[in-house]
Amino acid sequence: MEENKEVMSGNFIHTFIDEDIAEGGAYYGKKVHTRFPPEPNGYLHIGHAKAIFVDFGTAMKYNGICNLRMDDTNPTKEDVEYVDAIKEDIKWLGFDWGDRFYYASDYFEQMYGYAAELIKKGLAYVCELNGEQMREYRGDLTTPAKSPYRDRPVEESLDLFKRMREGEFEDGAMTLRAKIDLASGNFNMRDPVLYRINHKHHHRTGDKWCIYPMYDFAHPIEDAIEGITHSLCTLEFEAHRPLYDWVVDNISIDSKPRQIEFARLGINNTVMSKRKLRKLVEENYVSGWDDPRMPTICGLRRRGYTPKSIRSFTDQIGVSKVNSVVEYSFLEHCLRDDLNENAARAMAVLEPVKLIITNYPEGKTEEFEVENHPQNPDMGTRTVTFSRELYIEASDFMEEPFKKYQRLYPGNEVRIKSAYIVKCTGCKKDDDGNVVEVYAEYDPETRGGNTPDGRKVRGTIHWVNAADCVSAEVRLYDNLFTVPEPESGEGEFTDYINPESLVVLKDCKLEKSLADAQKTDRFQFMRQGYFCLDTVDSTPDKLVFNRSVSLKDSFKKGK
Ligand code: ATP
Ligand code: MG
Numbered sequence: 001m002e003e004n005k006e007v008m009s010g011n012f013i014h015t016f017i018d019e020d021i022a023e024g025g026a027y028y029g030k031k032v033h034t035r036f037p038p039e040p041n042g043y044l045h046i047g048h049a050k051a052i053f054v055d056f057g058t059a060m061k062y063n064g065i066c067n068l069r070m071d072d073t074n075p076t077k078e079d080v081e082y083v084d085a086i087k088e089d090i091k092w093l094g095f096d097w098g099d100r101f102y103y104a105s106d107y108f109e110q111m112y113g114y115a116a117e118l119i120k121k122g123l124a125y126v127c128e129l130n131g132e133q134m135r136e137y138r139g140d141l142t143t144p145a146k147s148p149y150r151d152r153p154v155e156e157s158l159d160l161f162k163r164m165r166e167g168e169f170e171d172g173a174m175t176l177r178a179k180i181d182l183a184s185g186n187f188n189m190r191d192p193v194l195y196r197i198n199h200k201h202h203h204r205t206g207d208k209w210c211i212y213p214m215y216d217f218a219h220p221i222e223d224a225i226e227g228i229t230h231s232l233c234t235l236e237f238e239a240h241r242p243l244y245d246w247v248v249d250n251i252s253i254d255s256k257p258r259q260i261e262f263a264r265l266g267i268n269n270t271v272m273s274k275r276k277l278r279k280l281v282e283e284n285y286v287s288g289w290d291d292p293r294m295p296t297i298c299g300l301r302r303r304g305y306t307p308k309s310i311r312s313f314t315d316q317i318g319v320s321k322v323n324s325v326v327e328y329s330f331l332e333h334c335l336r337d338d339l340n341e342n343a344a345r346a347m348a349v350l351e352p353v354k355l356i357i358t359n360y361p362e363g364k365t366e367e368f369e370v371e372n373h374p375q376n377p378d379m380g381t382r383t384v385t386f387s388r389e390l391y392i393e394a395s396d397f398m399e400e401p402f403k404k405y406q407r408l409y410p411g412n413e414v415r416i417k418s419a420y421i422v423k424c425t426g427c428k429k430d431d432d433g434n435v436v437e438v439y440a441e442y443d444p445e446t447r448g449g450n451t452p453d454g455r456k457v458r459g460t461i462h463w464v465n466a467a468d469c470v471s472a473e474v475r476l477y478d479n480l481f482t483v484p485e486p487e488s489g490e491g492e493f494t495d496y497i498n499p500e501s502l503v504v505l506k507d508c509k510l511e512k513s514l515a516d517a518q519k520t521d522r523f524q525f526m527r528q529g530y531f532c533l534d535t536v537d538s539t540p541d542k543l544v545f546n547r548s549v550s551l552k553d554s555f556k557k558g559k
Pocket of ligand 1: 234265
């Protein structure tokens with residue numbers, strides 16, 4: 001786990017907590033205790049990173065603690081594979097739950113006990129309405145709900161609830177409902193369902209249970225059992241807070257967690273819900289959950305995102321009460337910020353063409369010592385070699401240049417970065433008119449790329465030595481969707497997949513030093529962007545680099 005000592009910027013949650021821990025507050029003298037409660041039904045995405053940052057970051061800010069809890073009360077679609085991945089992602093982001101790792105399903109017995117307690121207190125009853133009837137009886141803003149089983153005797157409800165657990169009834173035959181207020185303006189309080197029958201195998205409890213608690217009942221109990229002081233969640237739970245409080249207030253438990261809601265993170269040009277991300281994976285629109293185009297933590301990691309850049313992003317977007325959509329370019333901006341400072345510079349030619357320095361002696365090789373980072377001498381230097389045949393970017397030569405083109409064209413001088421000034425003399429083309437070789441002559445007086453006579457050379461291009469460069473595949477990525485809001489367009493969101501979201505360049509030429517690149521290394525390829533080895537597909541025999549982000553910053557402040 002990388003070190004993470006940054007302190008979260010202030011926000012409204014901290015104002016609430018400050019009140020609570022002040023003298024006279026509900027948690028005076030107590031340690032701030034939060035939790036992150038993912039449902040293990042998919043991989044974590046950048047939206048979860050925000051929640052992780054809020055949950056763990058808030059605890060850290062107050063020298064408190066944060067639990068990691070798998071919210072696995074729903075037996076249908078959960079999987080152990082996800083549990084391990086979730087842990088890995090949180091650790092990688094730089095957060096630590098210590099020894100406080102829990103499963104909500106471990107509390108099933110206690111939850112059952114609290115439900116029975118509510119029945120005994122006359123605060124819950126077994127209802128035999130089916131789903132359709134339940135909807136029909138729900139009422140509206142001016143009409144209260146109807147609930148014909150509401151006044152069922154306590155003993156009868158207790159008996160039925162026990163038999164529900166024992167498996168006597170089919171799915172949907174009955175539910176346990178809280179007895180709260182059929183006329184409440186908040187529909188969540190109109191005798192909400194607490195338990196439903198579901199004869200499904202659970203990934204941890206197996207077939208022990210055939211009744212499962214509803215989120216609104218289970219979550220406050222989980223929080224209370226763990227002694228959570230502040231249960232931070234997203235805005236859609238705001239209208240559920242009265243029910244959350246009702247549950248905690250009416251069961252025999254000492255602790256009383258406080259739920260505080262904050263805005264969900266949305267990012268444009270992508271989708272965020274696990275259901276949609278799973279569709280992309282299952283229908284092979286992407287190569288997997290960790291496809292570098294995915295907004296998942298593992299996808300971003302494979303793409304080359306650093307934990308620091310993601311933390312910085314989640315901190316800078318802030319925590320508020322208003323849902324908003326953040327520009328994808330801002331996430332990229334945060335990555336660029338980190339890599340600009342920390343990535344080693346290197347040269348790579350992505351679409352190569354040969355440049356032959358016709359007046360340079362055959363067989364001769366020169367070495368140039370170049371710095372790995374222009375502003376950070378601590379990052380050291382490396383050797384690049386120069387000889388008669390180089391590779392340059394095909395786009396750095398034009399036989400007939402457009403106006404203001406300052407790179408190679410016949411008669412023009414260009415700086416071969418850190419090496420020499422060369423003057424273009426022409427090119428050779430194949431039968432189809434494609435340029436296959438470019439020719440130039442170098443000026444021996446300009447070693448290091450300097451002009452002793454002070455003459456101006458406008459263009460500087462990157463290059464590699466054809467004699468010792470290494471070949472690699474390079475993958476360039478763009479937005480996964482062509483429109484900012486793929487979910488709100490006509491038809492399916494998958495209709496808006498960007499066919500150019502992945503461009504694979506098969507035969508790129510990289511400077512020799514990159515043959516030793518490690519999977520944790522980050523590079524700035526001069527003029528091309530920031531790159532890293534692909535953690536899945538790259539091997540020493542076949543290097544594969546991902547472009548993490550281009551150099552051009554399209555993020556505009558104040559947008
Ligand atoms: P999804 O809709 O993507 O499946 P979810 O809310 O069902 O998301 P959970 O695993 O239940 O996913 O979420 C765990 C925690 O992460 C919850 O507290 C939830 O509020 C939070 N969370 C999920 N998505 C976002 C988001 N986009 N922004 C901020 N927090 C989020
Ligand atoms: Mg969920």
